[in-house]
Amino acid sequence: MDGDSVTQAESTVSCARCGKPAHLQCPKCVELKLPREGAAFCSQDCFKAAWSSHKSVHVKLKNDEAFNHSEELQKNWLYCLKKGQIRTPQCPHFDWTGTLRPYPISKHRVVPAAIEKPDWAMDGIPKIEPSSDLQSRVEIKTPDKIERMRETCRIAREVLDAAARFIRPGVTTDEIDEVVHEATIAAGGYPSPLNYHFFPKSCCTSVNEVICHGIPDARRLEDGDIVNVDVTVYYKGVHGDLNETYFVGNVDEESQRLVRCTYECLEKAISIVKPGVRFREVGEVINRHASLSGFSVVKSYCGHGIGELFHCAPNIPHYENKAVGLMKKGQIFTIEPMINAGIWRDRLWPDGWTAVTSDGKRSAQFEHTLLVTETGVEVLTGRLQSSPHVFPWLSS
Incomplete structure (x- = not known):
């Protein structure tokens, strides 16, 4: 959207770039029906300065939509939390430092019974290592x-x-x-x-x-x-x-x-x-x-x-x-x-x-x-x- 203008937001939220009150919103986010939070800007200048990182939100949404409508979701692909102990269907909230975002993960892969395993293989807890x-x-x-x-x-x-x-x-x-x-x-x-x-x-x-x-x-x-x-x-x-x-x-x-x-x-x-x-x-x-x-x-x-x-x-x-x-x-x-x-x-x-x-x-x-x-x-x-x-x- 590099040459597009931001559109008037319905109500005031914080600018996604500088935090000031914002009345303008990214038109692509409006089209995609994304929440105003994270898509609102106080001025054209802030919008243009944030564009290179902000546009990744649109790409991610397209990827997520394609993923969510695929058969893979029926195979228990979910986001990971708490070092792997929790799964959730919702992408977690975080103040992301770059353009990369987490995606859902698949189920645990199976290891044949005959293969020798370390002591954490079954329950996730190393027993010997911490006290050695x-x-x-x-x-x-x-x-x-x-x-x-x-x-x-x-x-x-x-x-x-x-x-x-x-x-x-x-x-x-x-x-x-x-x-x-x-x-x-x-x-x-x-x-x-x-x-x-x-x-x-x-x-x-x-x-x-x-x-x-x-x-x-x-x-x-x-x-x-x-x-x-x-x-x-x-x-x-x-x-x-x-x-x-x-x-x-x-x-x-x-x-x-x-x-x-x-x-x-x-x-x-x-x-x-x-x-x-x-x-x-x-x-x-x-x-x-x-x-x-x-x-x-x-x-x-x-x-x-x-x-x-x-x-x-x-x-x-x-x-x-x-x-x-x-x-x-x-x-x-x-x-x-x-x-x-x-x-x-x-x-x-x-x-x-x-x-x-x-x-x-x-x-x-x-x-x-x-x-x-x-x-x-x-x-x-x-x-x-x-x-x-x-x-x-x-x-x-």
């Missing part, structure tokens, strides 16, 4: 456990690669989740995120301004999006964890620069891993590279120990910090920097999981599971010869 002494003690893995971790991490890599091959404009993040779920159980593994603290899906899909823990849903990926897919596999009693951020179709130059910088942050951090290095140095390396590139580092989430437990010591911040401890041979942990195009602060959506940038700007993330060796590091989730060539800088 490995929350305060960094484990030195035995040779047997290291070998199991190698096998599990390779499966996780193959699962993520399957998801990467599937990504393109028009697919839903729920369909990505289905690919991850089916590839995981085909390999004999359990998708670790499924029902972990009630998380409702088998992987995390974080689009555009979502920093991490995005829930796969009915939204279709659009040309120009970026999407992070975070995969963790539980196999032979241990977890393997990794993620990557992918381009969907033709992505703008600034987003390409953000994604590449995030990839480089992880690579630079991995390059210093060896016995005797302080855990705090990881954050120093990442923060330096991100800052020099004009980006910021998320502080609410960090890398972590992993093995028989999904999350344990050590915690590894990605920003400048005072974390204690030295790396030692036999330790296994993740490094997973989350880098924002704008400020580092985050907010949490009403679903209790989806962390988004507070300014609505984009965020990217990459993650590997790493083993500290005698002389350096082994990237257990490293790319394979068969991994898809999705990052232009790796083929240059």
Whole structure:
């Protein structure tokens, strides 16, 4: 509607942009019979300034209408609340920071009875992990456990690669989740995120301004999006964890620069891993590279120990910090920097999981599971010869 004028509203409400009393309303919202709240403006200037973000309301309504009249709604597709414990047919109210909105999610996917499961698989509550002494003690893995971790991490890599091959404009993040779920159980593994603290899906899909823990849903990926897919596999009693951020179709130059910088942050951090290095140095390396590139580092989430437990010591911040401890041979942990195009602060959506940038700007993330060796590091989730060539800088 870029050239259209706002129409006279029936009664005074607050301007959707500045909060002043408003008597004008977006004509497209009138046509679509949307509520005046969020569609009223105090002046033509405010309307024009808000148009680029406001117009997404019209697109979302069309998508929702198409969805609501589809057969999928009959299959119990509902919005998620309370970390996955509650479903609702109504989109929750929230002061959204960007243009992205939640969509309904499908039912839990089924895992065959024969597959070994973590202790939260049935009721959503981890039992061993919270009280384990490995929350305060960094484990030195035995040779047997290291070998199991190698096998599990390779499966996780193959699962993520399957998801990467599937990504393109028009697919839903729920369909990505289905690919991850089916590839995981085909390999004999359990998708670790499924029902972990009630998380409702088998992987995390974080689009555009979502920093991490995005829930796969009915939204279709659009040309120009970026999407992070975070995969963790539980196999032979241990977890393997990794993620990557992918381009969907033709992505703008600034987003390409953000994604590449995030990839480089992880690579630079991995390059210093060896016995005797302080855990705090990881954050120093990442923060330096991100800052020099004009980006910021998320502080609410960090890398972590992993093995028989999904999350344990050590915690590894990605920003400048005072974390204690030295790396030692036999330790296994993740490094997973989350880098924002704008400020580092985050907010949490009403679903209790989806962390988004507070300014609505984009965020990217990459993650590997790493083993500290005698002389350096082994990237257990490293790319394979068969991994898809999705990052232009790796083929240059």
